[in-house]
Amino acid sequence: MSRVALAAAAILAALMLQTVVGYQIFGRLIGIDLVLVVVVGTALFYGPTAGMVSGTIAGLCQDALSGGVLGVAGLAKTLVGFVAGVVATQFIVSSIIPRGVVFFAMTWLHGICFLGLYAMIERHGIGRPWRQLLVQSLLNAAIGVVATRMIERGPEWWRRRQYGRRAEGRRLAR
Amino acid sequence: MLQNDRGPVLEFQKRTGYLLVAALLGHLLLISSQVSSRQGPSSVLETALFGTLARVQALTSWVTQSASGVWGNYVALRGLRTQAEQLQQQLDRMGVELQHANAQARRAEQLELLLQLKRTELPATMAARVMAADPAADFRTVTIDKGSADGVRRDMAVLSPLGVVGRVIDEPASHAAKVQLIIDRNAGAGAVIDRNGAGGVVVGGEGDAPLRMEYVSNLAEVSPGDLVMTSGLDGIYPRGYVIGRIEKAERGSGQYRQILIRPRVDFSSLDTVLLVTGPQPERATPPAGANSSTVSPTTNPATTPGTTAANPVAPAASRPAGAPSPAPAAPRPVSPVPPATTGPTP
Numbered sequence: 001m002s003r004v005a006l007a008a009a010a011i012l013a014a015l016m017l018q019t020v021v022g023y024q025i026f027g028r029l030i031g032i033d034l035v036l037v038v039v040v041g042t043a044l045f046y047g048p049t050a051g052m053v054s055g056t057i058a059g060l061c062q063d064a065l066s067g068g069v070l071g072v073a074g075l076a077k078t079l080v081g082f083v084a085g086v087v088a089t090q091f092i093v094s095s096i097i098p099r100g101v102v103f104f105a106m107t108w109l110h111g112i113c114f115l116g117l118y119a120m121i122e123r124h125g126i127g128r129p130w131r132q133l134l135v136q137s138l139l140n141a142a143i144g145v146v147a148t149r150m151i152e153r154g155p156e157w158w159r160r161r162q163y164g165r166r167a168e169g170r171r172l173a174r
Numbered sequence: 175m176l177q178n179d180r181g182p183v184l185e186f187q188k189r190t191g192y193l194l195v196a197a198l199l200g201h202l203l204l205i206s207s208q209v210s211s212r213q214g215p216s217s218v219l220e221t222a223l224f225g226t227l228a229r230v231q232a233l234t235s236w237v238t239q240s241a242s243g244v245w246g247n248y249v250a251l252r253g254l255r256t257q258a259e260q261l262q263q264q265l266d267r268m269g270v271e272l273q274h275a276n277a278q279a280r281r282a283e284q285l286e287l288l289l290q291l292k293r294t295e296l297p298a299t300m301a302a303r304v305m306a307a308d309p310a311a312d313f314r315t316v317t318i319d320k321g322s323a324d325g326v327r328r329d330m331a332v333l334s335p336l337g338v339v340g341r342v343i344d345e346p347a348s349h350a351a352k353v354q355l356i357i358d359r360n361a362g363a364g365a366v367i368d369r370n371g372a373g374g375v376v377v378g379g380e381g382d383a384p385l386r387m388e389y390v391s392n393l394a395e396v397s398p399g400d401l402v403m404t405s406g407l408d409g410i411y412p413r414g415y416v417i418g419r420i421e422k423a424e425r426g427s428g429q430y431r432q433i434l435i436r437p438r439v440d441f442s443s444l445d446t447v448l449l450v451t452g453p454q455p456e457r458a459t460p461p462a463g464a465n466s467s468t469v470s471p472t473t474n475p476a477t478t479p480g481t482t483a484a485n486p487v488a489p490a491a492s493r494p495a496g497a498p499s500p501a502p503a504a505p506r507p508v509s510p511v512p513p514a515t516t517g518p519t520p
Contacts, residue, residue, distance in 0.1 A: 016234040023307035027442035064223035066308045067315035075201035
């Protein structure tokens with residue numbers, strides 16, 4: 001239950017950061033897809049089923065807030081969540097470079113699914129914004145690696161810090 | 175069955191596989207239900223999801239704006255006394271200019287009445303705040319904090335003090351609505367070049383100049399810097415509102431010119447926009463013997479509760495009475511509405 005709540009909170013936070021906070025502070029966060037980062041992160045931590053479900057929910061929410069067709073981002077993110085989860089169960093992706101490669105590759109997979117679906121739905125499609133996709137995948141990889149590292153190492157670092165403070169307090173008290 | 179210490183492996187993989195297939199099929203059905211028509215259950219689902227998430231967006235927006243407001247209203251205001259004095263002087267100057275402009279407007283009205291021209295008045299508008307942008311980079315939409323409960327309907331035109339912003343798309347939620355910016359690749363508006371009256375369609379595009387004007391004949395004289403206004407022929411945007419200036423105009427290989435337009439509105443920093451709540455009212459042609467002494471100053475026709483008729487966007491300046499009528503434009507693909515009759519008729 002706590003996993004579900006955590007994933008839901010992360011998706012909601014990513015959506016709000018992407019649409020509201022990012023817009024009001026920076027204008028537009030075109031280069032980053034924070035929702036995709038959360039979906040891939042969920043898949044890396046909890047496996048393919050969790051990745052798939054979080055991808056479906058996050059994608060549908062993203063579609064509902066955007067001007068596109070409902071279900072396109074949902075489908076792309078469902079697939080990405082599943083594939084990222086399978087990759088995480090089959091390979092060791094705990095170090096920085098493999099994890100970055102996963103985020104990078106999943107952004108490309110998502111982009112190709114998204115653009116391909118729109119090419120089938122619309123007469124002209126979205127086009128081929130490969131440069132934009134490259135920038136987005138690099139940024140997503142950087143943010144994804146940093147965020148997942150912080151989630152993994154953050155609590156341990158905090159405990160060590162607290163322990164160090166308490167030890168120093170005891171030493172001073174003596 | 176293959177087992178490990180966590181349980182049956184294949185069973186788990188099968189279940190995940192079935193779930194994946196079901197999810198993908200569900201999405202495909204959802205998408206295909208919208209391809210033929212944007213109405214139906216998918217539209218209801220989209221509206222419900224949008225309505226729920228828009229409330230969270232409104233809350234987040236309020237928190238973000240409160241935090242930035244504390245900074246902007248208190249911390250960052252030190253040393254602005256000199257600037258305030260300069261602005262006061264500027265305001266005084268503008269007051270004089272406004273009086274002059276009002277006098278000219280009254281004179282123009284009198285002339286219009288004398289020439290028995292039909293004239294347009296300011297459309298009723300309603301202010302709304304932009305609270306969020308599109309989460310996908312491939313679409314150019316924003317979310318505003320007014321919805322169906324405030325009288326917002328689909329296809330309402332949205333303006334800003336500088337010019338045309340876009341239109342409301344999809345069914346609005348009760349307190350939020352999606353606005354498709356005019357720079358979106360699926361957006362379009364009937365447009366006219368102010369200098370010579372050549373008509374066409376402005377569509378969103380990509381790149382540095384995010385608007386293109388299509389269906390302008392190669393025979394029309396177009397040059398960079400020309401102002402492009404809405405024509406009113408699309409039935410969404412009222413006539414005479416600024417879209418932008420022509421940045422580049424080249425002779426096309428076919429019948430039509432290739433024209434790039436730089437929009438006047440800065441879409442990256444939209445804060446407050448105006449929704450056109452009613453159709454642009456037209457005043458009937460006055461009786462032939464109308465006396466110039468009975469002419470009243472411009473009135474605000476806003477009658478909708480909660481709306482204002484304050485028009486921050488200067489309508490297109492009418493051409494001089496002696497000016498030639500607009501050159502017939504190239505075939506106009508967007509013309510479901512009969513041409514407006516607000517221009518001077520020779």
